[in-house]
Amino acid sequence: MRVFNFSAGPAVLPLEVLEQARAEMTDWNGSGMSVMEVSHRSKAFVAAAQTAEADLRELLAVPSNYKVLFVQGGATGQFSAVPMNLATGDSTVDYVNTGQWSKKAIAEAKRFSNVNVAADAAEGNYTGIPAESTWERSPHAAYLHYTPNETIGGVEFPFIPGGSAPLVADMSSTLLSRPLDVSRFGLIYAGAQKNIGPSGITVVIVREDLIGNARPGTPTVFDYKAMADDGSMLNTPPTFGWYVAGLVFKWLKAKGGLEAMARANRAKAELLYNYIDGSGYYRNPVARGCRSWMNVPFTVPNPELEKKFCEEARASGLTHLEGHRSVGGMRASLYNAMPIAGVEALVGFMREFARRNG
Numbered sequence: 001m002r003v004f005n006f007s008a009g010p011a012v013l014p015l016e017v018l019e020q021a022r023a024e025m026t027d028w029n030g031s032g033m034s035v036m037e038v039s040h041r042s043k044a045f046v047a048a049a050q051t052a053e054a055d056l057r058e059l060l061a062v063p064s065n066y067k068v069l070f071v072q073g074g075a076t077g078q079f080s081a082v083p084m085n086l087a088t089g090d091s092t093v094d095y096v097n098t099g100q101w102s103k104k105a106i107a108e109a110k111r112f113s114n115v116n117v118a119a120d121a122a123e124g125n126y127t128g129i130p131a132e133s134t135w136e137r138s139p140h141a142a143y144l145h146y147t148p149n150e151t152i153g154g155v156e157f158p159f160i161p162g163g164s165a166p167l168v169a170d171m172s173s174t175l176l177s178r179p180l181d182v183s184r185f186g187l188i189y190a191g192a193q194k195n196i197g198p199s200g201i202t203v204v205i206v207r208e209d210l211i212g213n214a215r216p217g218t219p220t221v222f223d224y225k226a227m228a229d230d231g232s233m234l235n236t237p238p239t240f241g242w243y244v245a246g247l248v249f250k251w252l253k254a255k256g257g258l259e260a261m262a263r264a265n266r267a268k269a270e271l272l273y274n275y276i277d278g279s280g281y282y283r284n285p286v287a288r289g290c291r292s293w294m295n296v297p298f299t300v301p302n303p304e305l306e307k308k309f310c311e312e313a314r315a316s317g318l319t320h321l322e323g324h325r326s327v328g329g330m331r332a333s334l335y336n337a338m339p340i341a342g343v344e345a346l347v348g349f350m351r352e353f354a355r356r357n358g
């Protein structure tokens with residue numbers, strides 16, 4: 001039986017995509033083999049990889065002066081790759097700290113560069129975003145890095161920061177959830193395992209003028225220019241992940257693209273937040289203006305009930321509602337592939353649980 005999987009990642013994938021992958025598992029594209037057994041240099045795979053890139057470009061309307069890379073190392077690899085490629089010499093880099101993923105990106109950047117934390121939401125316990133007017137940016141930062149959606153805290157930026165420094169965004173848990181003006185960014189990266197596909201592949205979208213200046217010592221697989229020059233096939237790419245991502249992009253296009261995703265995602269998030277706010281039982285701590293559409297943390301009045309909540313939810317076919325191990329509580333992730341029926345089932349369960357345990 002298929003459950004409603006609310007995991008933050010690896011996360012639910014569209015059923016149609018899984019079924020297509022299953023149908024093609026032992027004979028992909030008339031090859032008599034699975035896609036995993038085909039050379040990444042074969043004509044058929046290169047064509048599939050290029051189609052995936054073209055579909056992603058179309059979905060996000062990526063301008064032609066941007067490279068789209070499919071790399072390995074996860075978003076965590078990008079925490080290092082970004083400063084290695086974009087912060088040469090002794091340049092300073094600006095970071096906005098809005099939660100656990102920002103913090104990790106900052107820690108990694110400090111290994112390579114002078115990091116200026118331009119704004120820090122730690123004082124507010126990461127439940128909001130400091131007003132942009134209060135940010136203390138360095139005059140000549142090589143870039144400004146931020147995390148548009150903090151997957152653990154459930155805090156999402158309702159705006160794109162301004163300024164003259166190239167903007168770098170860790171979009172792991174928000175890319176493809178709604179339309180995006182890519183031209184506002186110098187670089188966008190995302191681990192695949194939320195809205196893109198299986199873990200193991202990472203998408204990087206980078207403006208051409210920012211590549212080609214990697215600091216000496218940068219491993220070649222983390223050098224954007226080297227990767228771009230070889231069409232992300234400098235070495236063996238994660239072929240299965242790339243293939244599934246391609247299926248997901250086709251699925252997104254068939255569903256009406258990112259405008260349609262935005263409508264559905266807004267509806268799902270509103271349904272859950274409205275219920276939580278009106279319940280008098282559950283609570284979401286995030287300031288209303290920056291609540292995430294993708295990741296909704298919530299608590300019950302008595303933390304001792306958390307385990308019971310998650311166990312009973314699982315028995316009702318609603319899985320992975322445990323909050324991140326670092327913060328506890330509960331969290332429901334509502335990525336593109338989560339149908340509204342899943343959120344309706346969750347709200348129904350929450351209502352019933354509150355009635356029985358009030």
Ligand SMILES: Cc1ncc(COP(=O)(O)O)c(C=O)c1O
Binds near residue numbers: 008009149192
């Ligand atoms: C916003 C964000 N950044 C970075 C990561 C780390 O990604 P990875 O495990 O692909 O390195 C995650 C993982 O959940 C995330 O949600």
